[in-house]
Amino acid sequence: MVKSVAREDLTEPIGSTLQGHGLVVADGALGRALVQLLLERAPALTLTITGRATHPRLETQLLLQQAPDRLTYSTLDLCSDEQLAGLRDHLVHTDGPLKLVFNASGWLHGPDGHQNPEKRLAALRRSNLQHSFAINGWGPILLAQAVEPVLRQAGRAWFASLSARVGSIGDNHLGGWYSYRAAKAAQNQLLRTVALEWRRTLPRVCVACLHPGTTDTPLSKPFQRGVPQGKLFTPAFSAACLLQVLLGLKPEDSGCFWAWDGHPIPW
Numbered sequence: 097m098v099k100s101v102a103r104e105d106l107t108e109p110i111g112s113t114l115q116g117h118g119l120v121v122a123d124g125a126l127g128r129a130l131v132q133l134l135l136e137r138a139p140a141l142t143l144t145i146t147g148r149a150t151h152p153r154l155e156t157q158l159l160l161q162q163a164p165d166r167l168t169y170s171t172l173d174l175c176s177d178e179q180l181a182g183l184r185d186h187l188v189h190t191d192g193p194l195k196l197v198f199n200a201s202g203w204l205h206g207p208d209g210h211q212n213p214e215k216r217l218a219a220l221r222r223s224n225l226q227h228s229f230a231i232n233g234w235g236p237i238l239l240a241q242a243v244e245p246v247l248r249q250a251g252r253a254w255f256a257s258l259s260a261r262v263g264s265i266g267d268n269h270l271g272g273w274y275s276y277r278a279a280k281a282a283q284n285q286l287l288r289t290v291a292l293e294w295r296r297t298l299p300r301v302c303v304a305c306l307h308p309g310t311t312d313t314p315l316s317k318p319f320q321r322g323v324p325q326g327k328l329f330t331p332a333f334s335a336a337c338l339l340q341v342l343l344g345l346k347p348e349d350s351g352c353f354w355a356w357d358g359h360p361i362p363w
């Protein structure tokens with residue numbers, strides 16, 4: 097059963113914390129749920145949501161129709177340097193300081209059972225490692241590089257990226273999923289490193305690697321069978337928990353790895 101969040105939890109405004117502009121990268125299930133939540137709870141925030149398609153997918157179009165004055169769509173493939181530069185130009189021209197960058201992109205498997213995560217060493221493929229590292233490993237840090245000039249004007253701000261508990265080396269007791277685990281571990285190391293640099297150069301920006309919990313999305317769909325009852329979250333529930341954890345962090349918490357319930361995860 098998917099755990100759902102009570103409606104009252106979603107409606108409490110967070111307007112005083114988030115005033116300015118927010119960027120949500122990737123219009124997958126968790127990215128869209130986060131935008132929905134921010135539209136409802138952060139009325140002083142304008143937003144950009146990105147997607148890989150030139151024209152937004154239907155679910156994203158519905159979000160855009162809800163708030164045509166507050167939400168815009170921008171095309172972004174994190175593997176394209178040109179599109180990352182285009183995103184920076186887009187952000188320079190939005191109103192208000194950039195208060196929130198939330199990377200909700202990620203890749204675990206290809207379509208229709210292709211490129212499934214590796215169960216054994218023999219299943220490892222160079223192409224899968226490269227693909228997973230390009231999105232899960234290098235994407236977030238290249239995003240950080242692209243938005244850094246815009247964050248300089250922001251004052252207090254949050255840069256969050258969805259990692260995964262399986263990216264924790266200390267917590268790896270099961271093995272398997274070589275490419276995904278290693279690429280998320282690389283993401284964590286790269287974001288920890290930029291957090292340390294930004295403590296000096298952008299001390300009011302808080303960087304966080306976040307684990308959403310197992311959530312009912314296309315990414316987890318093929319692997320949901322063994323999830324215990326009550327442990328498969330709706331995207332709305334995960335998004336609400338993650339936002340609560342993130343906004344509770346102070347600049348001195350920057351550069352850590354947090355689970356949806358606010359507990360730290362070992363590297």
Ligand SMILES: NC(=O)c1ccc[n+]([C@@H]2O[C@H](COP(=O)([O-])OP(=O)(O)OC[C@H]3O[C@@H](n4cnc5c(N)ncnc54)[C@H](OP(=O)(O)O)[C@@H]3O)[C@@H](O)[C@H]2O)c1
Pocket residue numbers: 121122123124125126127147148149172173174175200201202203231258259260261307308309310311312313314315316
């Ligand atoms: N769901 C879970 O149980 C779970 C658990 C732990 C961690 N996470 C993490 O949570 C994040 C969000 O995943 P989700 O569950 O919401 O899955 P999802 O619905 O499949 O969303 C993943 C998103 O990433 C986008 N993406 C893939 N490659 C990209 C690229 N090169 N550039 C930009 N965007 C790209 C996808 O775009 P397209 O739709 O165009 O492919 C999609 O919008 C991921 O980082 C995932 O690892 C999820």
